[in-house]
Amino acid sequence: MIKSIRDMLLINEIKLPLNEDEGKLKEIIEHKLKCRIRSFEIHKKSLDARKDPHFVYSVIVDVDHENRYLSKNVIRYKKEDLSPVHKKRDKICAVIGYGPSGIFSAYRLMEAGFKVIVFEKGKRIKEREKDVGRFFSEGILDPSSNVQFGEGGAGTFSDAKLTTRIKDQYIEYILDILIRHGAKPSIKYENHAHIGTDEIRKVIKNITDHLISKGVEFHFEEEIKDLELDSNRKIKRLRTAQNTYECDLVLLGIGHSAYSTIEMLKEKGVYIEKKDIAIGFRVEHPQSLIDERQTDNLIREANEYFLRYKGDKGVYSFCMCPGGMVIPAMSEERTIVTNGMSYASRDSGIANSAILIQVFKEEFDDGYEYLHKIEEAAYSYSNTYKALAQNIKDFMNNELHELIFESSYPLGTILYDFNRFFNKDDLRIMKEAFLDFDRKIPGFIDKGIIVGPETRSSCPIRIRRNEELVSINTENLYPMGEGAGYGGGIMSCALDGIRIANQIIKTYE
Ligand SMILES: Cc1cc2nc3c(=O)[nH]c(=O)nc-3n(C[C@H](O)[C@H](O)[C@H](O)COP(=O)(O)OP(=O)(O)OC[C@H]3O[C@@H](n4cnc5c(N)ncnc54)[C@H](O)[C@@H]3O)c2cc1C
Structure with missing residues (x-):
């Protein structure tokens, strides 16, 4: 191979x-x-x-x-x-969702010689940028074209950090593809490499154009709304609002936020199980506070931090964006979800990161409903797309005062006491964690603010697959990436897409 x-x-x-x-x-x-x-x-x-x-x-x-x-x-x-051996292969591979798992599986299957058709419910980046820009400035959300949905998937309006704890030879293969299509070569050797939202958008567009030039068929703004199964539970056709498509193999890379597609899969009887998640909020600090503690900050870069606290439950920092901004990352109307993004220059002067606490699957019946309720409740409180916010010090002292600095969240914030957000035990653990983080980064409590809620750091379901990476009860369905429960982050989802493509190449050699 x-x-x-x-x-x-x-x-x-x-x-x-x-x-x-x-x-x-x-x-x-x-x-x-x-x-x-x-x-x-x-x-x-x-x-x-x-x-x-x-x-x-x-x-x-x-x-x-x-x-x-x-x-x-x-x-x-x-x-x-x-790269795989290229030869003519007769299977039609339908890739649903064009985030990292969809992009890299499509790329590899194209290289191997399969006929690849990509379906993406969102728009191409140029149009998507306009929709996201309109949301950030006017608060008008397009539920099918936003931070979660569109060409490049959820990582497009992000810091595009390329870190992963996974050790895999295909990491270099992925980085080489990114570099070939415009990413800076230093992503291969920098510690904690990141591309930045401005650069990743250009790279993704170049990859799409390349795939089109190699014969990959794209259907943007087409959401897969239905699967037609035969009596052996094999998918024969896919339906969008516009058309019906024949396919042999279906790669499902729909991401974390495709609530309607998950509902459709449940109705079709695809085997789905619950998994643990995490919830919390973003914290923001002056970037200088984070940089000050770096004894080796000789290269004048905005620094990251990674924080972990192991109490009765784990609390940890996630997706830290040095010199970035907190963004509205919702895809449904009348909900609030925060996340983080940075430009390549990472020069906003503000550091932000999610601070999350584990939620075990035994704590909820339906994970999507659980998360959705939090997102809706936040909107009901705010009654706008303004995020909920509080000084960390006030959170620790059960108080509510004007913010010590204005959040970078573009739609504004409304004061909210996050003591109401957690149950009694989680609140205690969260506060223990903050005391621990403040010991590690002095000033973490006094100089920071909370902006939230953050609910989409991990997917509440797993679409179980067998040893051949196929759904355990749907014959030709390959669930992949974050939305199927097999990744969290750009690199791990890209790797999962490659894993699926490799399995298909091996099976249909
Ligand atoms: C704001 C933000 C910042 C982030 N920052 C980072 C970071 O710096 N580094 C990092 O490693 N990770 C980051 N992440 C996480 C990372 O982006 C995701 O883990 C990753 O994109 C998941 O990849 P995926 O391929 O599984 O799905 P996604 O990237 O979520 O893509 C899924 C795609 O499927 C499409 N889709 C869904 N349903 C259908 C359907 N029925 N028909 C057709 N299309 C459909 C969606 O429109 C979407 O484009 C960030 C996420 C967000 C939201």
């Missing part, structure tokens, strides 16, 4: 002063090897902040007769070409 390519060299421990141009690396490598090289790429870059701070690089070098140069810090590096 995979083509492998020639051996290269991996050279570690190349040092460069902080203010030196990376263009100098080629010269240093050639000097070290005492020969001309064909090309090189940066593999890793880290900051050595001890005495005389400098960057340390590992580089992958393409050079003739590589064996001649092997030594302690110069080792052989085998770079595999992970």
Whole structure:
């Protein structure tokens, strides 16, 4: 399935002063090897902040007769070409949803030679930007074109952080695709790489244009509303409001927020089970508070934090957006949902992050209903799309005063006492967590505000699949990504899309 390519060299421990141009690396490598090289790429870059701070690089070098140069810090590096073998294959693969799981499964299946048809209920990015812009400035929500729905999926109006705890060889394959279509090459070697909403939009558009040029068929603004099953529970056709489509295999990457599609799947008897979730809110702080504590902040970047508290339940920071803004991320009218976004420059001066507490599946009957009630209740309280907000200090002291600074949330906020938001036990754990976070980042309580609610960090369901990654009771349905319960975040969902595509390539070799 995979083509492998020639051996290269991996050279570690190349040092460069902080203010030196990376263009100098080629010269240093050639000097070290005492020969001309064909090309090189940066593999890793880290900051050595001890005495005389400098960057340390590992580089992958393409050079003739590589064996001649092997030594302690110069080792052989085998770079595999992970693209699949391309040949004509007769199955029609319908990809429902064009977020990270849909994009990367479609890409790989196209590379392998399948006929791929993509259905996306939202609009293309240019139109979607207008709809999202109108919502952010005028509070007019389009339920089918918003932060959750449209070309690129939920990660398009985001920080586009590319972090994941998963170790997988296909991470590099995904990053290479992003770079080929316009992302900066440093996403491959930066710690905690991010692209920013402005850049990811361009990259996604380029990927779509590329897929179209390779024959992938796109149906934007077409929501799959029905599946036609035969007596063996095999999907024969898909229905949108506009048309009916034949397909052999169905890849379902509908994301976290497709309430209506989940209802349809339930009605069709697709096996779905509950899973644990987390709820909470965003916190905002001056970015300077977060940067101050970084002893190694020599490169003047807006810094991140990762906070965890393990009490009777886990409380943790999630999707931290340095130098970003809190955004309205709802897809249904008369609901409020917050999330975070940053531009590539991360220069708003405000740090935001979700702070979430675990909710176990035993605590609710229907997870979507549970979350929806919170989102609707927030709207009823606000009676507008203004988010609910409170100073963290006031939250800790059961008080309500004017905010210490204005939230970056574009539609404004309304004061609300988040002590009412949690049950007694969760409130206690949440407050314990804040005390712990304040020890780790002094000023976290006094200098921060809460904006919420945040309800869509994790999906409340899993569409169970078997060892061959097919739904356990629907013969040709491949659930994938966040909405099916197999990912959370851009990279993990992209990887899940690749996993599904690889399984299909293997099954229909
Ligand atoms: C504001 C925001 C910021 C985020 N920031 C980050 C970040 O910085 N880093 C990170 O790793 N993750 C981030 N995330 C999470 C990440 O975006 C998601 O985990 C990821 O996009 C999920 O990918 P997916 O392919 O499973 O689904 P999604 O990206 O949710 O895409 C699903 C798509 O399916 C479409 N769809 C749904 N139903 C149908 C239907 N019936 N017919 C046709 N189309 C349908 C939807 O319109 C949508 O476009 C963020 C999320 C949000 C909302």
